[in-house]
Each structure stands twice: as structure tokens, then as C-alpha cells.
Amino acid sequence: MAATTGIPTAPPASASGVTAEQSRVIWLLLTAAFVAILNETTMNVAIPFLIRDLGITAVAAQWLTTAFMLTMAVVIPITGFLLQRFTTRQVFIAAMSLFSAGTLVAFVAPGFEVLVAARVIQASGTAIMMPLLMTTIMTIVPPQQRGRMMGRVSIVMALAPAIGPTMSGLVLQSLGWHWIFGIVLPIALVALFVGARWIHNLGETRRAPIDILSVILSAFGFGGLVFGLSQIGGGGHGAGADAAAAQSASTATLVISLVIGAVGLSLFVLRQLRLQKGGVALLDLRVFRSRNFTLSVAQLGVMSLAFFGAITLLPLYLQNVLGKSPLETGLAVLPGSLAMGLAGPVIGRLYDRFGTQVLLVPGAVITSAMLWFYSTVGTDTSFVLLIVAQTVLSIGLALSFTPLFTASLGSVAPQFYSYGSAVVGTVQQVAGAAGIALLVTVMSAVSASNGGGLEADAAGTRTAFLIAAIVSLPLIVGAFVIRKPADQIEGAAPMAH
Numbered sequence: 001m002a003a004t005t006g007i008p009t010a011p012p013a014s015a016s017g018v019t020a021e022q023s024r025v026i027w028l029l030l031t032a033a034f035v036a037i038l039n040e041t042t043m044n045v046a047i048p049f050l051i052r053d054l055g056i057t058a059v060a061a062q063w064l065t066t067a068f069m070l071t072m073a074v075v076i077p078i079t080g081f082l083l084q085r086f087t088t089r090q091v092f093i094a095a096m097s098l099f100s101a102g103t104l105v106a107f108v109a110p111g112f113e114v115l116v117a118a119r120v121i122q123a124s125g126t127a128i129m130m131p132l133l134m135t136t137i138m139t140i141v142p143p144q145q146r147g148r149m150m151g152r153v154s155i156v157m158a159l160a161p162a163i164g165p166t167m168s169g170l171v172l173q174s175l176g177w178h179w180i181f182g183i184v185l186p187i188a189l190v191a192l193f194v195g196a197r198w199i200h201n202l203g204e205t206r207r208a209p210i211d212i213l214s215v216i217l218s219a220f221g222f223g224g225l226v227f228g229l230s231q232i233g234g235g236g237h238g239a240g241a242d243a244a245a246a247q248s249a250s251t252a253t254l255v256i257s258l259v260i261g262a263v264g265l266s267l268f269v270l271r272q273l274r275l276q277k278g279g280v281a282l283l284d285l286r287v288f289r290s291r292n293f294t295l296s297v298a299q300l301g302v303m304s305l306a307f308f309g310a311i312t313l314l315p316l317y318l319q320n321v322l323g324k325s326p327l328e329t330g331l332a333v334l335p336g337s338l339a340m341g342l343a344g345p346v347i348g349r350l351y352d353r354f355g356t357q358v359l360l361v362p363g364a365v366i367t368s369a370m371l372w373f374y375s376t377v378g379t380d381t382s383f384v385l386l387i388v389a390q391t392v393l394s395i396g397l398a399l400s401f402t403p404l405f406t407a408s409l410g411s412v413a414p415q416f417y418s419y420g421s422a423v424v425g426t427v428q429q430v431a432g433a434a435g436i437a438l439l440v441t442v443m444s445a446v447s448a449s450n451g452g453g454l455e456a457d458a459a460g461t462r463t464a465f466l467i468a469a470i471v472s473l474p475l476i477v478g479a480f481v482i483r484k485p486a487d488q489i490e491g492a493a494p495m496a497h
Contacts, residue, residue, distance in 0.1 A: 021200075022140045025088065026149075028195045029133040030156045032096055035188050036126040039103065040068065041164030042171075042180045043119075045329050047312070048319040049172050054112045058316065062440040065312060066226060067116050069433035071123035072130075073222045074215075076425040077283040079131040081210045083418040089199045091132055096192035099125030103188055106181040118181075127429075131421035138409045138417045143485075144352060146410060150402045151348020159341060165315075166334055169327030211275060214282035217268035222430050224261025228254050229437040283426075284419040287412045292483055296408035297424060299360075299478040301431040303367065303400055306468040306475075309435030310371060313443060313468075314390065317461045321379055321454055332387050336394030343398045355484035356403045363399030364475035366392060371469035379458050400475075403484075410485040435471075439464040 043065060051061045082091055102121030109115040133153075141149045171179050275281040288294050318324040318332060350359060370393035377386070405424065412420040447460035 025199055026133075026137060026140075028191070028199060029092070029129070029136060030153060031191050032092070032099075032129050032195065033133055034156055034160050035184060035191055036099060036122075036129060037160035038164045038167075038187075039099075039122060039181075039184050040065075040126075041160055042168035042184070043068075045165045045168040045315050045326050046172060046177055046180055048316055048329075049326055050112075050115075050177060053177060054115075056112055058444050059441055060112070062312065062436055063116060064119055066433045066436050068119045068123040068126075069308070069429045069436065070223060070226050071120045072127040073226075073426050073429040073433060074219045075124050075127035076131060076422050076429060077218050078210065078215060078422075079128055079425070080283055080419045080422045082128060083132065083135055085207065085210075088132070088136070089196070091128060092195050092199055093192070095125045095128035095132065096188060096195060097125070098122070099129070100185065100188040100192055101125075103181050103185045107178055107185055109178070127425070131418065131425050134405070134409060134421040134424070135417045138421070139414065143410065146406050147351030147402065148345070148348040150351070150406050151344040151346070153344070156341075159337075165330030165332075165337075166327070167330070169325065169330035172326040209280050211271070211280065211282045214268060214271055214275070217264050217271060218282075219264075221261055221263075221265030221268050222426075224257050224259075224264055226261075226430065226433045226437055228257030228261055229434050229441070283422055284416060285423075287416050287420045287423055290411040292485060293408050293411040293420065295478060295482050296404050296411065297427050299475060299482060300401075300404045300408065300424065301427045302471060302474055302478070303397075303404070304428045304431040305435035305438075306367070306371060306472045307397060307435070308432030309439035310374065310465060310468045312436045313439055313461060313464055314374075314386075316440075316443070317377065317457075318383075318386070321377075321457045321461065322381070322383060324383070328383075332383070333390055333394075335387060336391040339391050340394040340398040343395060344402065347398055347402050351403050351406060351484070356407055356482050357480065359399045359403045360479035360482060361476070363396045363403075364472075364479040366396030367400060368469065368472040368475060370396060371465060371472050374465040375462050375469050377458065377461060377465070379454050400479075404482070407482055407484055435468070439468060442467060 047058075047061050047064060050056070050064065051058055054061075082094075086094075099122050102118050102123070102125065105121060106115055106118035109118055137149055137153070138146070167183065168180055171177075171183065175182075269285065272281045272283055272285050276284045276286060314333070315329045318329045319326070324332070347359060370389050373389055408424055409417060409420045443457075443460035443464040445460070446463045447456045450456035450459050
């Protein structure tokens with residue numbers, strides 16, 4: 001299936017690096033990724049504020065994040081088609097136009113419903129941008145330098161988590177939540193106009209078909225699973241017949257949603273297996289023939305489920321239990337984000353030289369240990385101790401994400417890079433959305449069952465973090481079995497796929 005795509009198709013000119021034009025494309029894509037991540041990290045801190053300002057529940061508010069991630073999970077599989085059918089410039093303009101439009105709608109949103117719709121529009125653009133970035137890097141960066149490039153990428157991508165929460169805290173306390181999007185909007189528009197002017201049509205395209213039934217099946221599959229998870233712990237928490245009826249209805253919704261999701265996902269997979277024989281699959285699943293790719297993606301999925309759920313719980317805990325302001329909440333995650341960015345180049349060089357295990361094993365242990373620590377928090381846990389724990393957790397994640405991204409995509413043949421990027425992005429977003437839905441609903445249910453209040457909220461937080469900690473344990477096992485692809489070792493022969 002040797003298809004030409006809208007991304008650069010020529011091999012890297014030399015082992016010394018990429019051309020000036022290729023470098024410019026990468027930095028423009030990184031800028032767009034920075035804007036998208038900045039937007040996402042500002043929302044985490046804003047959710048407790050939005051719960052109070054809009055008069056909504058924590059379970060409803062988490063859909064501001066879950067709807068974003070779920071939309072990405074539905075759209076990302078389509079990017080394999082988009083990257084073959086359209087040029088880099090066309091895909092970039094479409095992605096940034098959608099993101100900018102969603103940001104504008106969020107800026108003027110009068111209430112919760114419109115804000116959720118705006119998040120969906122934003123996610124549609126972000127979903128296209130991230131696979132485009134990863135596929136472009138894998139195509140034009142020499143194999144033996146991909147770790148270093150991913151390390152440099154992590155510097156830029158860590159700046160957004162460092163700036164986002166703190167900026168969100170300042171804006172929430174002084175201007176109101178609308179201006180979170182008002183500040184992001186001009187940055188997005190500048191990236192859009194500069195990219196439209198500078199990015200040229202690199203490579204060729206082919207008339208790759210899009211299978212509408214596959215799109216529908218993926219939406220039902222991923223949507224059903226995540227919506228079902230969001231119903232865990234739902235229903236009435238009061239007393240009497242009304243509460244019992246509400247609980248029964250919630251349980252029925254949970255079961256029906258999960259069944260629809262499982263059936264939809266199964267039919268989606270079967271259809272892709274059939275279509276890929278003719279080279280027309282929406283998401284070519286032959287990438288899973290690589291054992292290392294499959295293991296890396298599974299590891300990334302487990303880590304995303306635990307991480308995204310936990311990173312959503314922390315601001316809720318800091319503000320609702322410890323009584324911290326949005327600004328203080330943002331400052332709490334600042335050291336960790338900065339440490340993550342500063343560690344990026346070192347981690348990239350270590351990956352290029354030593355491979356995966358020297359990074360993944362300590363990364364998995366650190367990540368799991370910090371989640372277990374969070375399962376012990378209470379109403380009097382030291383704020384300084386929490387900042388230290390979050391910083392250590394960020395370092396553990398940095399040790400894990402760079403080698404996982406690089407090893408997974410490096411394990412597939414070049415003609416499958418776009419599909420590999422789509423699979424990685426889909427798994428990450430679905431697992432993250434599931435983690436957020438599961439942990440937030442568990443936290444809310446435990447808090448409600450204990451009568452509410454600070455102690456009840458702390459108990460709910462501990463239970464949710466306990467689930468994340470248990471889920472993280474397989475990461476330690478997986479860290480020992482994932483390998484660096486042979487073609488990423490300087491002088492080695494390419495892997496047979």
C-alpha cells in the first residue's frame with residue numbers, strides 16, 4: 001500500500017538534520033499544537049469555577065473535557081484519509097480554521113450548552129493537527145534523531161501546561177471565564193494566517209476514499225463506551241422511590257451505552273479488516289502486525305486513562321477540599337510542567353542512545369507511586385507536598401511519553417505512518433476520556449454517598465485516585481517488554497514489517 005500523501009514524502013537529505021523548509025513546517029505545526037494544548041490546560045483549572053458560575057454539577061462539567069477528547073477520538077481515525085487525500089497546507093488550514101472558529105464560539109458562549117458545542121468544534125481542529133504533526137516528524141526526521149526531535153517537541157509542548165493553568169487562574173480571578181478563550185483566539189488566528197502563507201504544498205496526494213459507514217461505526221463505538229462510563233455512579237442519591245427509580249434508569253443507560261459502544265467498536269474493526277484488503281480502510285489496522293507497536297499503544301492507553309483522569313481530579317480537589325483559588329491551583333502544576341519541558345532534550349538523547357527501558361521502567365514506577373500517594377490525600381494534606389508530588393509525577397510522565405510515541409510510530413513501515421499516528425491519537429484520547437468520565441463520576445458518587453462536605457469530597461478523591469493507582473500497575477510490567485525499533489538505532493538495518 002504505497003500511497004503518496006500530502007506530507008513531505010522525500011527521505012531526509014542527510015543524517016545531520018532536516019532542510020530549512022522542513023524545519024519551518026515542523027515549527028509551525030508545533031505552534032499550532034502549543035495553542036491547542038494551552039486551550040486544554042486552561043480548562044482543567046476552570047472547571048471548578050464553571051461549576052459554580054454556571055450552576056452545573058461536577059459530572060456535567062467534566063463533559064467540557066470529555067466531549068473535547070471524545071470528539072478527537074471520533075475525528076482522529078479520519079486523519080489517515082485526510083493526510084493522503086489533501087496536502088499539508090490544506091490540512092493545516094482546515095484544522096486551524098476549525099479550532100479558531102470553536103474558540104470564537106466559546107468566547108461568546110452564553111451558557112453551558114453552547115460552551116460544550118464550542119469545545120466540540122475546537123476538538124475537531126485539534127484532532128487533525130496532532131496526527132499531522134507526528135506523521136510529518138516521522139517522515140522527515142532521520143530515524144536515529146527522532147528521540148532528540150521528540151525531546152525538543154516536549155519543550156514546546158510543556159510550555160503550554162506550564163503557562164495554561166497559571167494564565168487560567170489569573171484570568172478567572174480578574175476577567176471571567178470567557179476571556180480564557182479570548183486570549184487564546186488571537187494566538188490561534190496568527191498561527192492560522194502565518195501557516196497559510198508559509199506552508200507550501202509538500203508531496204503529492206491520491207484520491208483516497210472515505211467510508212462513511214466506518215465513520216458512523218466509530219462514533220457509536222467510542223461514544224457509547226465513554227458515555228456509558230460517565231454514567232457510573234449516576235442516578236439518585238437521595239431516599240425513597242424517586243431516588244430508586246433514578247438509580248434504575250441510570251443503570252439501564254449505563255448498560256445500554258456500553259453495549260452499543262462494544263457492538264459499534266466491534267463492527268468498526270471488522271469493517272476495517274475487510275476494507276484494508278483493498279487498501280481503502282478508513283483506519284488501516286495492519287499497523288498492529290508490529291508487536292512493538294501494539295505493546296507501545298497499549299502502554300500509552302493505560303497511562304492516558306490514569307493520567308487524564310488524575311489531572312482532572314487534582315484541580316477539583318485543590319479548590320473544593322483545600323479551598324485553593326484558581327490562581328493557586330494553576331501555580332501548583334507550574335513546576336511540574338517546567339520540569340517536564342526541561343527534561344525533554346535529555347530524555348530524547350537518552351532514548352536515541354540507550355533505548356526504551358532506561359526511561360520507561362523508572363517512568364512507570366514514578367507515575368504509579370505518585371498516584372498511590374494521591375490515594376492518601378485528605379482535608380489537611382500539605383499544599384507544598386502536593387506541589388512536589390505533582391512535579392515528580394510530571395517527570396515520570398516525561399520519562400514515559402517521549403519513548404512511547406517514538407517507539408510506537410518507529411515500529412511501522414513508512415507508508416503506515418499516517419495510520420499509526422491516527423491509532424496512537426485515538427487510543428490516547430479514548431483512554432483519556434474514559435479515565436476522566438470514570439474517575440470524576442466515582443469521585444462524585446462516593447462524595448454524595450457520604451453526605452457531601454469536605455470530608456466526603458476528600459473520600460471521593462481518595463477512592464478515584466485509588467482506581468487510577470491500581471490501573472497504573474500494568475505500566476511497570478509493560479515497561480520491560482517495549483523495545484526501541486532497530487531502524488532508530490544508528491547504523492542498523494531497517495526493521496522488517
